[in-house]
Amino acid sequence: MPDQQSPAVSYVELAGISKSFGDVRALDDVTVTAPQGRVTAIVGENGAGKSTLMKVLSGVVTPDRGTVRIGGVERHFRTTRDATLAGVGMVYQETALVAAMSVWENVVLGWEPGQRGILRRKHARRTVGELAERYSLPVPLDAHAGDLPVSIQQQVEILKVLYRNADVVILDEPTSVLTPQEREGLFAAMLNLQAEGKTLLFISHKLDEVLASAHHVTVMRHGRIVSSQRNDELDRRGLARSIVGRDIAPIDLGTRPERGATVLSVQHVELGALHEGPGIREASFEVARGEVVGVAGVSGSGQHELLQVISGLVAPDAGTVVLDGRTRKEVDSASDPAATLPALRKAGMSHIPADRNAVGTLRRRPLWFSALVGRLDDPEYCRRGVIRRPAARALAERIIREGGVKASGPDALPESLSGGNLQKFIVQRELLSDPVLLVAEEPTHGIDIGAARDLRQKLRDVAADGGAVLLASTDLDELLETCDRIIVVFDGRIVLDADRQDCTEESLGAALTGLSAVPA
Numbered sequence: 001m002p003d004q005q006s007p008a009v010s011y012v013e014l015a016g017i018s019k020s021f022g023d024v025r026a027l028d029d030v031t032v033t034a035p036q037g038r039v040t041a042i043v044g045e046n047g048a049g050k051s052t053l054m055k056v057l058s059g060v061v062t063p064d065r066g067t068v069r070i071g072g073v074e075r076h077f078r079t080t081r082d083a084t085l086a087g088v089g090m091v092y093q094e095t096a097l098v099a100a101m102s103v104w105e106n107v108v109l110g111w112e113p114g115q116r117g118i119l120r121r122k123h124a125r126r127t128v129g130e131l132a133e134r135y136s137l138p139v140p141l142d143a144h145a146g147d148l149p150v151s152i153q154q155q156v157e158i159l160k161v162l163y164r165n166a167d168v169v170i171l172d173e174p175t176s177v178l179t180p181q182e183r184e185g186l187f188a189a190m191l192n193l194q195a196e197g198k199t200l201l202f203i204s205h206k207l208d209e210v211l212a213s214a215h216h217v218t219v220m221r222h223g224r225i226v227s228s229q230r231n232d233e234l235d236r237r238g239l240a241r242s243i244v245g246r247d248i249a250p251i252d253l254g255t256r257p258e259r260g261a262t263v264l265s266v267q268h269v270e271l272g273a274l275h276e277g278p279g280i281r282e283a284s285f286e287v288a289r290g291e292v293v294g295v296a297g298v299s300g301s302g303q304h305e306l307l308q309v310i311s312g313l314v315a316p317d318a319g320t321v322v323l324d325g326r327t328r329k330e331v332d333s334a335s336d337p338a339a340t341l342p343a344l345r346k347a348g349m350s351h352i353p354a355d356r357n358a359v360g361t362l363r364r365r366p367l368w369f370s371a372l373v374g375r376l377d378d379p380e381y382c383r384r385g386v387i388r389r390p391a392a393r394a395l396a397e398r399i400i401r402e403g404g405v406k407a408s409g410p411d412a413l414p415e416s417l418s419g420g421n422l423q424k425f426i427v428q429r430e431l432l433s434d435p436v437l438l439v440a441e442e443p444t445h446g447i448d449i450g451a452a453r454d455l456r457q458k459l460r461d462v463a464a465d466g467g468a469v470l471l472a473s474t475d476l477d478e479l480l481e482t483c484d485r486i487i488v489v490f491d492g493r494i495v496l497d498a499d500r501q502d503c504t505e506e507s508l509g510a511a512l513t514g515l516s517a518v519p520a
């Protein structure tokens, strides 16, 4: 637990902040302070107003009412540049680096030191290098940003705000894209920032991380502050209760059904490296109806590629994947991904992608449009290339209702939904197609603790109803709570395939890092 002893001065003061979007009151008279050299966590259910509050502080959103003070000075931010000049920087979940530019160029972009418009390249590169060293953020200065793993890209984003002299650093769900090992690196960087007297604000749904790193925890619900407490006044259960307003019951695993017929058979799958990863070597396993099977692997171990092959997005170099669902569909090296995905869907596969922004929704089209993903060849929704709008809207309404999605309706734009609510929409859309096999990559990513519990229960229900689930997650607790069996991928190979009862966090941790790399 962080040290609570030394006194701290309030550096950030948000007072009486209100903000509405149309009829939605996102913030309702919110007052929050954050002391210097400390971490203040902002937690709460999806749609509670956390991101909007931080966007007010970073100049992205202008409040309808209320005042912002930084270091005792009242500020009226109209743009993010105003906030940057006042020393406030925000690091978003999704990085926005220019892939083809080097790390140091990305850091200085838009803020280049120079004379008469000429960039002093050597000077700029050296300054970024010194900053990286001072804050122990070991980024490769000359590498192209697009070639780097997400965890390093995030460090580049942190350097970007530090380069602009931020005294206040806002981190919006920074750990949700990181593996457990990478999270440790981020927490070490946060400690350095505190030691340098920065004021840190940190949005997270992961209560253990909040309790381990934050000095103060502020809970929001329905656009208001529910509580604001010091870390040493809190425990996990009480915090969970104040977030969702009730105790969270463990999920019902049910009695494990007799192992049903095989629904997915992966045999001797091989794939060369797609990017820098190891590819896949000799992967074989089966999933039966009635099972929830977890897939774990640290970033770049090949587990993501394995799921891409299984969901038909990439053809393997060798080996086969057979889905025996509503119909039988075989995928091999000759398969054309463009035709494979629709055929697998028809055979009963649903897929919740890891990257909801890239493939999950169409951000600038209304939600009812995104409801149709995977259903365009269903005559109920589309005939002779013409979308049946009333049916699509009714479908979107059903997804919103049954998924507990906070949205104004089927015409809402995806970008008007909070991150967690958009994820809930995608998950419920896939569940509604009554899958025989559900491939779910990080389905609880960005979802609050209450909704995440309900979602895990829904995965169990798919299995209880005779389907099967392949659940990829970097959260070992989630896998241990939800799965019947867990597969670990390391260096492109399946190194563990064991019943949950035979797995512990230690045994999984060893397999994940290759310490027990005995092929299963």
Ligand SMILES: Nc1ncnc2c1ncn2[C@@H]1O[C@H](COP(=O)(O)OP(=O)(O)OP(=O)(O)O)[C@@H](O)[C@H]1O
Binding pocket: 021, 024, 025, 026, 044, 045, 046, 047, 048, 049, 050, 051, 052, 053, 406, 407, 415, 416, 417, 418, 419, 420, 421, 446, 448
């Ligand atoms: N640009 C916008 N247009 C319309 N509504 C918006 C907009 N931005 C946010 N909202 C609404 O404001 C409310 C608060 O959203 P916000 O993103 O702040 O929630 P959050 O607490 O960060 O949620 P999550 O945990 O899911 O990220 C939600 O109901 C959301 O739909």
